[in-house]
Amino acid sequence: MKRVLITAGATGIGLVMAQAFAGAGYRVWVTDVDAGMVSALPAGIRGSVCDASQEPAMQALFADVARDWGGLDVLCANAGIKGPTAGIEDMPLDGWHQCLAVNLDGAMLAAKHAARLMKPAKSGVMIFISSTSGLYGTPFRAPYVAAKWGVIGLMKTVAMELGPHGIRANAICPGSVNGPRIDRVIEAEAQAKGMTPDAVRQGYAAGTALKRLSDPEDVAAMALYLASDGARMVSGQALAVDGMTYNVDP
Known part of the structure; x- marks a missing residue:
């Protein structure tokens, strides 16, 4: 049974x-900083309280x-975090640092420690969650964008380094995904732009060819594919x- x-x-x-x-x-182990949500995980999913941006916790x-598992097959x-929403002239440095710490440092630390388990086995898959903001940028979201561009660069480097050891690495770049998180992003962006939240949401959907936002299940389906043997020649993407x-720019 594979382990993720x-x-x-x-x-x-x-x-x-x-x-x-x-x-x-799969055998599934998840981490989160929210102890209450970890304790409420569905049966069959193991959980640990862990701050992904802190190396002692990740170690x-x-x-x-x-x-407990003797190795790891897949890392996601x-x-x-969304980070602050503001024009660059008003960007708080502490918010910038926190956003990069969670989004980029957290990805690096996960890859660092997963590699130490995967290299001896000469196999493994690393899936990094970036964003379409990491492909072309988003106004008023400089810290998040910088972090997500960094995640893609990290992923490509990891794919090059670990490919000879049988380890693949890819990044999923979700667009706007339905759920509480995008609701908070839209609220903040609407305030920054002087728009209504509905107008921002409609602009997000209108800016896609399919004219709708994604669902979390769409991202999960891509993760399952990338982890599968069907994607055995997909790496660095x-x-x-x-x-x-x-x-x-809705």
Whole structure:
């Protein structure tokens, strides 16, 4: 039975991915900073409280994985926060640092410690959750955009370094995904732009070829594919799951 670890997997996209992997027969272990959500995980999904941006916590987590599972087949580096929404002239430095710490440092730490488990086995899959913001940018979201571009660069480097050891790495780039998180993003962007939340949401949908937002299940389906043997020659790719976004400024 294959083993998957998902950071920030107790809510949102992470939880939907966890349920999809469990449904596909994987052993699933998720982390989250929210102890209450970890304690409420569905049966069959193991959870640990862990801040993905802190190396001592990640070291302890992967030590537990090595002890209890003896290895790891799939990593989903999913931990992320939206960061501050503001024009660059008003961007708070502490908010910038926090956003990069969770989104980019967290991805690096997950890859670092997963590689130490996967290299001896000469196999493994790393899936990084970036964003379409990491492909072309988003106004008023400089920290998030910078972090998600960084995740793609990290992924490509990891794919090059670890490919000779039988390890694949790819990034999923969701667009706007239905759920509480995008609701908060839309509220903040509407305030920054002097628009109504409904107008911002409609602009997001109108800026895609399919004229709708994605669902978490769409992202989970891509993760399952990338983890599968059907994707055995897919590595180093940043794959958008967004209905083909072509207008990024609603």
